[in-house]
Amino acid sequence: MALSSSSSSLHFYSSSPYDRLLVPASRSSRSIGVSSTKTKHSSRRFSITPPAAPSRGRSSGTSSSRGSDRSFSILACSQVGAAGSSPLPKRLSEFKDACWRFLRPHTIRGTALGSTALVTKALIENPNLINWSLTIKALYGVVALICGNGYIVGINQIYDIGIDKVNKPYLPIAAGDLSVQSAWILVLAFAVAGLLIVGWNFGPFISSLYSLGLFLGTIYSVPPFRLKRYPVAAFLIIATVRGFLLNFGVYYATRAALGLTFTWSLPVAFITAFVTVFALVIAITKDLPDVEGDRKFQISTLATKLGVRNIAFLGSGLLLANYLCAILVAIYMPQAFRRNLMIPAHALLALGLIFQTWVLEQANYTKEAISEYYRFIWNLFYAEYIIFPLI
Structure with a gap:
């Protein structure tokens, strides 16, 4: 006073x-x-x-x-x-809200859904080996993945403050709701906690894969590497981390926990390839709402080079090809997939994508329409993992 x-x-x-x-x-x-x-x-x-x-x-x-x-x-x-x-409860509430936004909830949902779907599929394939005592270990795995996700998206926000003030002013650091010092404490805590959980529970091989994911997330954002400046390198990193490493790592760890050696099943091979392509599309389309800030800070992306309309059509085209391949796989491999679910589900998702692309075109690619289109891409991503254990 x-x-x-x-x-x-x-x-x-x-x-x-x-x-x-x-x-x-x-x-x-x-x-x-x-x-x-x-x-x-x-x-x-x-x-x-x-x-x-x-x-x-x-x-x-x-x-x-x-x-x-x-x-x-x-x-x-x-x-x-x-x-x-004393406003302590309010301050705690505001801090929790800032931390949640810092974690980028849409990426958390994708990570949680993906890991849950792969564990569920492994258990469905081996129902006689289900041991409920492994539930705690599975939860540890999900927490470790969320920590890794938090580290990667957090380190990106720390080094993108200027860009985010233009592109994403609602993010906590850009909005002034979370200090850079607090953000550093959070990302380091995420990295250490994730590495400790994986090291204690999943052995050296999974620990190596986890460390590789953290390393790729670091060089994506942190100078002097900052590979997000280079479109091809950025796409490959995102597709590798969110596509291959997540799916392969979770399935490998689940089979190891069940006492099984690793072998690819056709459904898991399918979802790994499908989601890797999907992650590539996310990497391409994520820059659509950020064109203004990327141009201001001279970040080279396909969206700044080729234009929003061309990239939207490219992303939609790749996803439509992905859905077509899923339908063909179900037709030609009936022994591995439930065709009566896999074919109509992917056909409906493809029609939804076509409609959303048409809506974007009719809206003349306004920032609001672009953001809605990008959210729809993530919803399709969630939908794929939701139906995966059933196909």
Whole structure:
């Protein structure tokens, strides 16, 4: 609390969310003002000034005015009491919200769905080996993957603050809701926690794959490498980490936990190839909403070079080819896939993609339409993992 004095009034400054309140002065020589403002660091500051002495020859006020002053004093004190109450729960809530946004929830959902789908498929293939005591180990694996995901997306935000202020001002560092120092603490904690969990539970081979994923995520964002500047390298990193490493690593670890040696099953080989191509499409289309900031900071992407419309059609075309291949695989390998589900499901998803691309074209590629298109691509990604254990 800071105290300062002036000659005529009593002022209180607080960072409480209340609107500014100014209590009108009575005809007495005393006046009370209560205002709410925010300091640079949202800390509470109080300034108290004593009332001026009554003017000579003028009464100090009737009992009515004194009662009025007393009521104003009560109002002012109650206001300050409310403003000065501890905002700790609110601060914790805001910090949790900033951390959640820092993790990029749409990527967390993709990681969690992918790992769950692959574990489920491995168990469906070997129902006689299901051991519920392994559930805890599976949960450790999901937590480790989320930690790795948090490290990769977090380190990217730390080195993209300027770009994000243009492209993604809602992200916590760019918005000023999370300091760079706090972000560094979080990403280092994610990396250490993930490595420890994997090392203690899944052995050296999976630990090596996990470390490779963290390394690729690092050189994607961190100077002097910063491979995100080069479209082909960026696409390959994203496709490798989110496509091959995630699917192969989770399936390998699950079979090892069941006491089985690794062998590719046709469905797992299919989903690994399918999602690797899908991750490539995500890598291409993720730059569509970011063209403005990428051009400003001279980040070379296919979207800045070829234009938003061409990249949207390229991404949609690759996904349609992916869906067509899925349908053909189901037709020619009926022994490995449930055709009555796999064919209509992928046909419907392809039709949805065509419709969303048409909507984007009709909207003339506005920023809102581009963002909606990109969200739809992620929804298709989630849908593939949801149906995977059933096909």
